[in-house]
Amino acid sequence: MASTIRVRASATGDTTEVQALIQHPMDSGYVKDAKGDLIPAHFIQQVTFECNGKSVFVADWGTAVSKDPYVKFSFKGGNKGDDLKISWVDNKGASDTTTAKIA
Amino acid sequence: MTIETDFSPTRRLILKGVGVIALAGLGVLRFGAMPAFAAANDKWPEEAFKQKAEADAIKALYGKTAEPSDKVKLDAPEIAENGAVVPISVTTTLTDVTSISFLVADNPSALAASYVIPAGTMPSVANRIKMAKTSKVTAIIEAGGKLYSATKEVKVTVGGCGG
């Protein structure tokens, strides 16, 4: 199965711009299904971004982050070809990790 | 700056309540030039996400209050095309930024997202959030141990035969 994480990381000069899109329902716990039952909250709580083993960004999310969440940030110090490791964990304990090369 | 992982429940409890000073006292982090704050913790801030009111969420997250600043540039649509996906971003000219958070005052729980900004990472984040209805959206920037904010109202309407 393909990864739930899509990453674009590109270095321009000494700055690396990172965009990530993660496939996840991000159920808020306030929405009802077709039968009228509440869909329990199911959402990513934390996403960590590490470049060459060093933390460059941590996202703490609640249920108000959109379905298939997206985030964009930039950091200094990354070079083309460096490894960017992204991991998420949700409130049910599920998780996924991917490593992308900075382009 | 290196952030060590430490999942001690004691530390978490203290962080929620007292924040910076207690944290420094515990000495669980090796500090660089600047101190670390509650939001720079690497535990998911459960208490803050539980709070309904915006002020309570900010207090649970940072243990202090924010002051509006024109150095915080919040970008949000005037009318959200759909409350399920509202693109919101913030950037700032402030330095020593350690944390960025987004809050939606009229959502069931105000805190939407909070980001740890380690040294070397730009104080600028874009993300997409859900809004239950028309509301004030606030971005909080923690810089040099103080909180700065910018607020904008975003109108949200129900979906119809658009698109």
Add this chain to the structure above:
Amino acid sequence: MRTAIQIVSAALALATLVLTGPAAKAANSVDPAADAKAFQKYFTTKFPKLKLSDFVNGPYSLNEDMHRQWVEKEEFPPYEFALDAGKEMFSKPFKNGKTYADCFADKGIGIRQNYPYFDEKEGKVITLELALNRCREANGEAPISYVKDDMAALTAYMAFTSRGKPFDIRIPSDPRALAAFENGKEYFYTRRGQLNFSCASCHVQNPGERIRAEILAPALGILNAMPIYRSEWGGMGTISRRFISCNSQTRGVPLDPQSDEYRDLEYYLSYVSNGLPISGPGARP
């Protein structure tokens, strides 16, 4: 009680329509090329600042605030996952070893702009969604839902490989093809549902206007962007889904996906957008 008011108002509205209805011109002989020309001219006159190809971006071309949200979204569009899934499905062999590519010209790559087409053997319009399910069935696979998920993923991938290619819908000189075009046109302009809206009420007469503060998309180019990830749906939807949801919103009972009327409607609506580039998959509010 509320329903009673609605009945009365609807009936009265209809009565008014009949009494004061504009003098209906007798249907002239069917001339699709003239229809398409007039259709495109209507929109370019209504929105003089827009290029013809801008219309494939739906409501986003019509409003600056929305356009900015769209540009932001397109940086990492929400249909990415569907696109990847579609690519994978498209290349994965059926149980008999064949693939979707075996059912289509040019292995199915870069052909979206030729659908729907009129099949002179069958005497009916064949849409891409229909062709995909027929391909499955011909290879011993069960058909898939027309409205979302797998079908949206497959058509997303096929549209993606055709991006930028202008819609090239042909109407053969077969009276049945002309009739299909005309039926599609009738469906498009016919008011239905308790709200008494036609497709045209929203997407010809009022594009760019807000309905419950959402911006209505112009009908011109609306299918070029299909399938779409719609925030309102929280996911992908096909052309079938778009027709069905629009009908329901007028409080009309939608037809079955790929019923003759919907196929003819797609034929008409695609033909009048001839020349505009395929832009799908798209993202919409």
Add this chain to the structure above:
Amino acid sequence: MKLFSRSLALPLAAILLAATPALAASEADFKTAYAAADAANKEAGTLRDQWTTTASALKDAKKAADAGDFDKAVAEAKEAEALAKASVFQAKAEKEAWKAEVIR
């Protein structure tokens, strides 16, 4: 806005419909009313113009009948019939009216 010009409600006319008979309805009354509504809705179906509101009134009529509330069941069925007839009327009127809206 042009969109809504043809769907103005007339509250006055609604009052005329508000008066309902006082006599309790029977199961037979319901069956007659339901059959009439169903037939009208089927006609709308052949004209490809059923309304969702007709469908829900029919459903509500059945539900009320199942619960033994035939007054309500008959009232819902009559609403469904009126809605279905309006949709049939609409579909027939549109057979010609749509042509006037075509862009030429």
